[in-house]
Amino acid sequence: MEPFGIRVHRALAEHGPLCVGIDPHDALLARWGLGVDVVGLARFCEIAVEAFAGRVAVVKPQSAFFERFGSRGIAVLESTIRQFKDRGTLVLLDVKRGDIGSTVAAYASAYLDPASPLYVDALTASPYLGLGSLAPMVDTARAHGCGVFVLALTSNPEGASVQLARGADGRTVAQAVLDGIAQLNRGARPLGSVGAVIGATVGGSGHDLSRLGGPILVPGMGAQGGRPADLTGLVGADPSAILPSYSRDVLAEGPDVTALRDAAGRARDACAAVLTALG
Numbered sequence: 001m002e003p004f005g006i007r008v009h010r011a012l013a014e015h016g017p018l019c020v021g022i023d024p025h026d027a028l029l030a031r032w033g034l035g036v037d038v039v040g041l042a043r044f045c046e047i048a049v050e051a052f053a054g055r056v057a058v059v060k061p062q063s064a065f066f067e068r069f070g071s072r073g074i075a076v077l078e079s080t081i082r083q084f085k086d087r088g089t090l091v092l093l094d095v096k097r098g099d100i101g102s103t104v105a106a107y108a109s110a111y112l113d114p115a116s117p118l119y120v121d122a123l124t125a126s127p128y129l130g131l132g133s134l135a136p137m138v139d140t141a142r143a144h145g146c147g148v149f150v151l152a153l154t155s156n157p158e159g160a161s162v163q164l165a166r167g168a169d170g171r172t173v174a175q176a177v178l179d180g181i182a183q184l185n186r187g188a189r190p191l192g193s194v195g196a197v198i199g200a201t202v203g204g205s206g207h208d209l210s211r212l213g214g215p216i217l218v219p220g221m222g223a224q225g226g227r228p229a230d231l232t233g234l235v236g237a238d239p240s241a242i243l244p245s246y247s248r249d250v251l252a253e254g255p256d257v258t259a260l261r262d263a264a265g266r267a268r269d270a271c272a273a274v275l276t277a278l279g
Helices: 004-015 026-031 038-052 070-086 101-112 131-144 155-163 171-184 230-233 257-278
Strands: 017-021 058-061 090-096 122-125 147-152 192-198 216-221 244-245
Touching: 004 090, 004 147, 017 038, 026 038, 038 070, 058 070, 070 090, 090 101, 090 147, 101 131, 122 131, 122 257, 131 147, 131 171, 131 216, 147 155, 147 171, 155 171, 171 192, 216 230, 230 244, 230 257
Parallel strands: 017 058, 017 244, 058 090, 090 122, 122 147, 147 192, 192 216, 216 244
Antiparallel strands: none
16 A cells, blocks of 8 residues: 555645544534434444545544443444545544553554554554654554654643653753654655644644654644644644644534535635645
8 A cells, every 4th residue: 555645645635634533522422413322423423424535635533432332332433434444535543542562563453454443544642652662553554554643742731741841952852752753754755654743722832843754633623722823833844744633613513414514624725725825
């Protein structure tokens, strides 16, 4: 399979800069008139597939909202992943996995090996056991044309105490992670397959993004406070590599499929206008 960096670059060019989070939390299920149970979860995902498959660059299911229903919830997640992939939509699974040795290798097998029923195009990962601890995950991703999005600068207030701490060389922890991602992507064109996760409200933090070489996932857009104008804070980043992610603002328009598609289109177009101006 082609490397993920090539595939996500093509998807962004074809469908525009938008990732839609698939986050079936209790309030949203209730808003859609669905039960907070596996039946409601499955119906939510059916509607999401109908609304977004083949129409947006990337979808991002949040694994926790499926895991909470046990094996039946995971079965819904498997089915949802398969349906999106069968219709040509890239699936980024938000699991934020991170561990060491055989455990991180097992996580890689679970999500990035085509033999797994949970096989996705990319996943999110935490580097805070050391970026090098993710090497088995990155290696598996490369072997199967997948991607890894590594947490770098998150918008939660608790994150700053770790991510903005400075090491002996004066760099913040976040900058060290970004520099490590740049090394992993070195030489890849048009994009490498290791991405960074940078919250929408922390983009203007003065970190160097110019050498990253991979996609940038920007969560927190919309209801969580991020606005298209905040994308201008990603100074030095390649505008064509930026992937803004909306969840609640778009999903609030459901369960009507047309309304969901319209909301996604508005979010995409607003972000595209800002990123085109940056380019």
